Amino acid sequence: MDMIVTLLMIFLLVTAFFMVFTKQTANAVIAFPIFGSILVVLFVIFQAPSVAMAEAVITAGLATGFFVITFNKTKDSRKE
Amino acid sequence: MVKKLYKLGLVVSLGMFLFVLFSDIHNLDRTSKNYLSEHYISEGVQETGAINLVTSVLYDYRAFDTLGEATVLLTAATILAFLVPVTKADMLGTTFTIIVYQATKYLIPFIAVLGVYVIMFGHLSPGGGFVGGVVMALIPILLSLTYGIDFSEYKLTPNTKKVVEDIGAIGFILLGLLAVLTGNNFLANGQAGFPLGNAGELISAGLIPYLNVMIGIKVGAGLAIIFNSLMKEQ
Amino acid sequence: MELPFVVVTILFCLGIYTIITQKNLIKIVLGFTIVESSLILIFVLVSYQPGGTAPILDKAYHLVVDPIPQALALTSIVIGGSVTAVMLALVIKIQKRYRTLNVDKLRKLKG
Numbered sequence: 001m002d003m004i005v006t007l008l009m010i011f012l013l014v015t016a017f018f019m020v021f022t023k024q025t026a027n028a029v030i031a032f033p034i035f036g037s038i039l040v041v042l043f044v045i046f047q048a049p050s051v052a053m054a055e056a057v058i059t060a061g062l063a064t065g066f067f068v069i070t071f072n073k074t075k076d077s078r079k080e
Numbered sequence: 081m082v083k084k085l086y087k088l089g090l091v092v093s094l095g096m097f098l099f100v101l102f103s104d105i106h107n108l109d110r111t112s113k114n115y116l117s118e119h120y121i122s123e124g125v126q127e128t129g130a131i132n133l134v135t136s137v138l139y140d141y142r143a144f145d146t147l148g149e150a151t152v153l154l155t156a157a158t159i160l161a162f163l164v165p166v167t168k169a170d171m172l173g174t175t176f177t178i179i180v181y182q183a184t185k186y187l188i189p190f191i192a193v194l195g196v197y198v199i200m201f202g203h204l205s206p207g208g209g210f211v212g213g214v215v216m217a218l219i220p221i222l223l224s225l226t227y228g229i230d231f232s233e234y235k236l237t238p239n240t241k242k243v244v245e246d247i248g249a250i251g252f253i254l255l256g257l258l259a260v261l262t263g264n265n266f267l268a269n270g271q272a273g274f275p276l277g278n279a280g281e282l283i284s285a286g287l288i289p290y291l292n293v294m295i296g297i298k299v300g301a302g303l304a305i306i307f308n309s310l311m312k313e314q
Numbered sequence: 315m316e317l318p319f320v321v322v323t324i325l326f327c328l329g330i331y332t333i334i335t336q337k338n339l340i341k342i343v344l345g346f347t348i349v350e351s352s353l354i355l356i357f358v359l360v361s362y363q364p365g366g367t368a369p370i371l372d373k374a375y376h377l378v379v380d381p382i383p384q385a386l387a388l389t390s391i392v393i394g395g396s397v398t399a400v401m402l403a404l405v406i407k408i409q410k411r412y413r414t415l416n417v418d419k420l421r422k423l424k425g
Contacts, residue, residue: 049206133369
């Protein structure tokens, strides 16, 4: 139990740092649902199933769709 | 270079401050006794009839906060509908194979059943109006992603979605006013004498399932409006 | 001091660092979501007690975790989603108007 929490925390930090410091925006946008999914598993472990469902549906599902749409709409200034 | 070091130092000092603050929160929670939480845990099922305590806090004890939260969503949908000019949308520019179209067609009834289940069992299991509403909103989103936004808005026009969202918001307020008619506070549930039923059954907990349905259709319509507005941006 | 609180602190600082140093507007919105996620995580961590069960009382449990921070976290998630949508719509508007996503170039433009 403790080891799983520690491993997930380390994965969370690695994903967040990758999301911030990667050069291309596409990688950052695609790493965002992974970040959300790790948070969902952590919430289930910490006994908060309602929060986990909301996080899975809204943050990891719908907000990623918003980011992908924005990334698609701003394609002509992607190189900067 | 100096500027970057300055920003880094700023963030590190903020981190040290938060470190002290969070450790204090941690100690505070362990040593003191939360009388409000104890009351909710020991009396909540008898007072509200819902066995999911998060739902009972959201829709009974603090239902006024939920009204404010729904108002934030309504404001966001309105702002996005105003920001976007009424033009023809340009699509994502991709055509899919027949597998995607047929799979979407067969997936939509299952998504509808899942959304209705999550909304209706909000007071018995994790979920509730917000999550179920987002699941229902996935139907127009899938339609506009695969078949194009013209088809999606031909099936469900924006005016229909606006009317459904308004029905949700007004229905929530009217259900709250129902308690005022019986001489109690706004959005009162158990105190106003609504039949609570047996805890754990589908039709129980007084007003909470109806409030869940209202919030569900409101959130679903609002998020569908938000997504279609983002896609229609020229 | 336990490990999760250290992780929450690092995530919060990483989000703030992203907001004040990155140049791309989409990255800045990602920084906002990182800050929001760290605050939700601390709500859940405060509500958790070792050995407690989730607050769904289908029978009597002797130790149940605190339901109030979980309700507040649920509120925060929904509001965060809609605020993210509004920010991204503004990002698309800015890109269509000025043809760039770089904050420094935007600052050099007049008006």
